[in-house]
Amino acid sequence: MATDYLSEARSALEEQLKALREQEGRLERALAELGGAAPRRRGPGRPRGSKNGSGSSTPRRRRRRSGGTRAEQALELVRQNPGMTIPELADRMGIKQNYLYRVMGGLESEGAVKKDGRGFSAT
Template identity: 55%
Template sequence: MPSTTNVLDEARQLVQNRLAELDDERKRLERALAELGGKATRRAPGRPRGSSNKKASASTSTPRRRKRRGGTRADQAVNLIVGEPGISASDVAKQMKIKPNYLYRVLGDLEKEGRVKKDGRQYYPAG
């Protein structure tokens, strides 16, 4: 007569093998469903919980941005340069109460756009 542990081990192994077969079949069916345009029952690998492919509702689709008061930093800088031609970037930054290293980037973009001209350390309105 076979021992009880061998019978249990064999039964456990049979159940595990069958579960593996069923799991493979489930995965194939989910892939087929996804290719047909249906919704798969599981999230895709690497996607965090709660994320999905579906679109958000209209109320949460795009958060409303506030309109900036007084225009953008670039517009503010141009207005200061027009009002005071020959002003340096550090003086513009002080008047705008922002860090000069940020303003240098803004002024570089303004210079590329042709809105201001740089002569040495001074900035002048273009045109």
């Protein structure tokens, strides 16, 4: 019984949406005929105030890495022991694996290391 009600409600909503979409098309055509351009649509999920998904006019700031960082320690270990995995590196360095995943991801995006299966090798 509840399933019938839900099906009917869903059908009614779908019909209303279809009618609204048809009306939207008619209104956009009428606006275009009057000389106004149809408004451009934003991507899904984009807030009303934002213009587009491309970057802003000012580049994002990035932190510079100082000497003696975990990334440098991890890179040195990978150079000495090619094929080391995240768990092995974490044990050797005495840090948690989840932090090391972030560190190694950064090194990989910089091109300093390359992933070989589960392990890493220096490039």
